[in-house]
Amino acid sequence: MTTQTGLNHYQRGLELASAGRHQEGLNCIREHLRIMPNDPQALNDAGAILHCLGHTEDAIGCLVKARRAKSDSAEIVWNLVEAYLAGGRAVEAASLFDNMEQMGILSVEVMNRTATMLLDQGRTGQAIDVLLRSRRLWPEQEVLTPMLEVIRSKRPKVAFFRAGAGEDGVLAEICEFVQERFQTEYYQDPALAPYGREGHPAAESESRPGGVADLLRWSDIAWFDGGGPWAVEASRLGGNSRIIVSLRRSDLCDRWAKDVCWENVSILVQIGSSAVEEVLLEQVPDIRNRTRLVVVPNGVNLRRYLLRRRERGKNLACIGCLTMQANPAFLVQCMQKLHYIDPAYRLSFAGSFESPILEQYVRHMVRTLNLSSVITFEPSHGDLNSWLSDKHFIVASGIGESQVEALLAGMACGLKPIVHNFPGADKLFPSQYLFNIAEQFCEQVLAREYEPEQYRRFVEERYPLDQQLARVGGILQQIETEIASCQGRGTRDGSGEARVRRSPREVRRGTA
Incomplete structure (x- = not known):
């Protein structure tokens, strides 16, 4: 009898909402939910009515609970994305795009609306990810190509340096990933083969800067894959560029790491596992006190x-x-x-x-x-x-x-x-x-x-490739955020110079 009463409340609520009497309809559905609190369809309908009434956060709460009760409902996922966007929560909306694509309900309009909101919120990295996905799914959108170019032009310039030969560098599978998102240049020892996976050479630029020093001056982020003498030199030169060094254990066979001014390295990336640190500690015992360490897993496409x-x-x-x-x-x-x-x-x-x-x-x-x-x-x-x-x-x-x-x-x-x-x-x-x-x-x-x-x-x-790419993208976005934060605090003077790095002599004196 109680269940039937609840159903009567629910049906009455739908009728009232259909007649435009949203608040009365919501009250009836809430009465139904008091008896059947986990009814996914009723929670979805309550969320939809709340959204119409402009109560966005309450709508999101109902729809999240509805999705928890019935995760395979395309209607619930669609409504939740719309509620997220109404509440300015574009990141949460984008997190549901995988589900929407699997359900066949992902639309170009929703994706581009989400990307626009992310751009307005200053979330450039996430916005460009959404736009790239939109272009991949609907390649006829010619307008996206110049739009992406403009976004990239406003992001930090990234230079990658590969020390030594090898086909398993962190850059091997992410060359295209990085180029799509940032202004990017690559440099490898000219005596070695062009960097990239076998059969997939690194892309060339029409306006490549000259050598290592020129590329350092050009870049906002300098990523040294494999470390080596270039990383040593860059860490001691100072300048504007934020330095990232990525290593495997095999990169530490020589003893160059002890000569790096690690205080001037923003992030040390360990490729594959944290086992890199075990070897590095022999050369740089205080490495954790001098820079940040992160792990990027291997990834296979x-x-x-x-x-x-x-x-x-x-x-x-x-x-x-x-x-x-x-x-x-x-x-x-x-x-x-x-x-x-x-x-x-x-x-x-x-x-x-x-x-x-x-x-x-x-x-x-x-x-x-x-x-x-x-x-x-x-x-x-x-x-x-x-x-x-x-x-x-x-x-x-x-x-x-x-x-x-x-x-x-x-x-x-x-x-x-x-x-x-x-x-x-x-x-x-x-x-x-x-x-x-x-x-x-x-x-x-x-x-x-x-x-x-x-x-x-x-x-x-x-070793899913997406996990590797997400980690690398996160590192670059983190540095991008730090650069923007420093600029916002006025750390650059009128000549455009960034904060002053410590020289190797100052570092040694400071750590003695």
Whole structure:
């Protein structure tokens, strides 16, 4: 009887609201909710009426509760987004766009209205994310291209510096991400290949500044991936640019880090895991007192890699520059033992040698161990999907993280990983994929377990690209906010110079 009474109140409330008697209708629905407080449709209708009456915050409260009770309702999500926008809460509205897209109710009008509100609120980074998504979903919007150019022109200028070769830098997958959002320039040692993923070279600019010093003067944010002498020099030069340094453990093989004036580094980014700090502490024991540390996880763009449901086979692949850190000689030793057990296994290297001396030694060992028909060397391949199509294992014997991205790419294609247990490897891969000695390498290759779907699922769950991009975008937006805050406090004088950095001598005196 009580339930029926509540339903009568609810129906009466809808009738009154339809007749334009919103307050009376709301009172009836509230009476119904007193009896059935978690009725999602009644909560939704109460929220809609409150929105019509201009009681936005109360409307949001009802609609949030309604969505909590029925998260798959497109009507509730739509109404909640409208209520958020009415209340000026564009960030909360944008947070529901994934749900709206999945439900098929995301519209260009809602997205662009949200972006406009974000711009009006000074949330430039979030606004440009919404506009880029709008353009991706509705590419016919030609007006967005000049609009995005104007927004980018008002944001900080970002310069990226890559120290050394490598394909797993934090910039490898986010080149396009950053360029779409900021004025961006890239610089890598001219002696090295153009920076970027294999087959995806870094974009060039028509008005690239000259060298490192020119690029530093041009930029508002200077990001040094891999650290090295450039990071040391930039930290001691002073100037306007906010400095970010991103590192993996393998970047710390030399002792350059102790020479960095870390007080002039805004953020130290650890790539992959916090294991970077463990090595860095040996050179800079007080690093946490001198700069901020954050972790950016590895990320894999699964759209680049095709999963092949292959049967277990006998072809092994090793991808990446053949350096001392990649330790190819150890992999040759492992293959010698595997060949002794089963001569049918083959190993293919894809990558160039770092030095003639290393190449001479490795090729000599291949010939000496009678493995010339077992181990082959090929140049880097732009189309990994094609090259890996006849491979079954992705292997690495390195002493650091230099091959992590290649390993994850292979796993995304369905190859079984076999990884030398370098320091920190246990934080990146499950223990069943790690080996310490050549005998364990052979055991893992010869094991019967072979599950391509499981290897890809591990990458999908553990290393989503969106998480990496969100973290990198958050770092840049944080620095952008700090720059704007300093400008707002008048920290720049009439000549446009930023706050004065401390010189290395001052830092040493201050920390003695």
